[in-house]
């Protein structure tokens with residue numbers, strides 16, 4: 561099966577900041593991994609390493625050679641052109657002919673419920689529509705692994721539910737999901753596995769039920785306090 565990725569002993573510095581420390585993580589095809597931890601704990605950096613945007617200073621990143629991946633960033637962005645062209649451009653940049661790219665882009669916009677605004681200037685879209693545009697752009701690439709950095713952080717409750725529903729549908733279609741989130745309810749709803757980070761380290765890596773319901777033990781004391789704090 562496509563869609564696995566493995567990090568071993570990954571270390572990464574930004575100048576004096578030690579952002580990732582000794583990260584060992586194997587993500588199997590079809591998993592839904594929720595990444596949690598305080599601001600600055602390394603979630604975004606880890607996602608960027610998984611996506612290949614950042615090269616670690618030490619350690620290895622190995623992925624299934626046949627696999628495609630896509631990333632949805634924390635702040636949805638769009639170029640000053642139609643929603644359709646925004647998605648088509650992502651395909652064209654990967655070598656798809658413009659006419660085919662537009663066809664696939666329309667399909668992708670339909671997939672996220674945005675077909676009706678395909679010809680609107682993307683800069684006029686609401687936050688929720690922009691995030692769905694980002695999901696369409698990612699989905700159009702046919703990724704085996706979808707990486708999402710706090711995909712609903714800036715959205716109102718309605719838009720948040722729409723984005724979560726799409727993530728759920730993508731996962732059900734067999735896509736591997738790795739998403740950072742501050743919303744523990746969302747992690748409970750969508751993840752099958754929880755990775756808790758602190759100061760660049762993974763302190764807990766457990767099935768979602770074990771993480772939220774089980775005693776986390778001494779090594780994960782901090783994770784327990786974090787969960788209590790966030791939920792309390």
Ligand SMILES: Nc1ncnc2c1ncn2[C@@H]1O[C@H](COP(=O)(O)OP(=O)(O)O)[C@@H](O)[C@H]1O
Nearest residue numbers: 574577579597598599600601602603604605606
């Ligand atoms: N481009 C960058 N340059 C310098 N420091 C960075 C950069 N990106 C992240 N950092 C630092 O690396 C650490 C981890 O950041 P980040 O991965 O963004 O954490 P999180 O997503 O969990 O909030 C933080 O201390 C942050 O300030």
Ligand SMILES: [Mg+2]
Nearest residue numbers: 603604605709
């Ligand atoms: Mg972040």
